[in-house]
Amino acid sequence: MKRRVFLAAAMPVTLAACGAQNIWASDERLRAARYVSPEPPSITLLTVIGIPRGEGGHSGLMFNGSQRVIYDPAGSWQHPQIPERNDVLYGINDNFKNFYIDYHARSTYWVAEDTVPVTREVADLAIRRAEQNGSGNKSFCAVESGKVLSGVPGFEGAPRGFSPLRLRAWFLTLPGVQSKRHEDGDPANNHDVLLRQKDGQVVGYPRR
Template sequence: MQRRAFLALALPAALAACGADNIWASDDAIRKARYVSPEPPSIGLLTVIGIPRGEGGHSALIINGSQRVIYDPAGSWNHPAIPERHDVLYGITPNFKNFYIDYHARETYWVAEDTIQVPLAVADAAIRSAEQQGATNKSFCAVSTGKVLRRVPGFEGAPTGFSPLNLRRWFLTLPGVVSKKHMDGDPANNHNVLLRQKNGVIEGYGADGRLHAQN
């Protein structure tokens, strides 16, 4: 993947430390951004893992229920088209999902995406649990992610410690997990999306190798 330049809108990413926020988007912004995916309902754990030592840098959830959201506790990614309320990001279209993953995958980190298909009611329970959690303090991403999962039927055994790796190890013991590995520079996982954020415009490299505005 070609080197990304994050201008103006992306906060500096100190992944190992996570970030912190107390953002509260309006009801109208959340309603307008709502995205309903045609994919089956699911709960996915995103784990940012260091290269080459393999340390855990960040935990987040991507939840596909009646709408698709990302729960990004103490995360550092944002965009003006994506309303956020206490670490829950709304309007996660396929492009913005890839945008989020590509932001975290870089020379020093890769992203594990571990997904379980669940009934719609369970996915919606996970969204409600994420919305109830509130803003997360710096470095508590795995703690809060575990707490969100523990309130969801079938995920009550989630650990609530500080280690993203321990949380992922537990998640991988659940039946039906499908895993993907996203690495910077891997053509099989290069989404050809996010490369620049500027004034709210998303640009990405197309098949011709040139930057194009993304809708």
């Protein structure tokens, strides 16, 4: 499958080198984008892993509490319909969740989705910690993810090092964790966000 660039014309990125920006969306945009998922409350670690060597490329967190957001420290994913405040992305419905995963999964990377069930109170605390943490510096994605998790009940042992793989190895020891593997072109990640291919053709995917 051709590597795609989303219609917002974001700058090309290299996953192994996380970037950082300071962005502050308005309260109005956050209220308008707010998405409440019907799924049980949870904390999810998203890890981008290289193919074929298995190196860690990026770490991000998804929190499903009173709303669903993604904390993408030093990340590069963005879309004009998704408001951001310093690495916290709001309005993450199923369609944009799939888009986020599809953006990172490519011929040279796959995405691990590891989820731990929590109470809504714990998930909301994690959201607040991410909001208070601020944007991450370049290549600090695992550091900032571990820092946010370490202040959440049940996640106090999170490592704060630079390795996404070490963070994932620890996360996989948590009780009740469930894992999914996402690869380039995985039908489970279909979405209907318009994309522009390198040849200029605008395409989209049906929502599942």
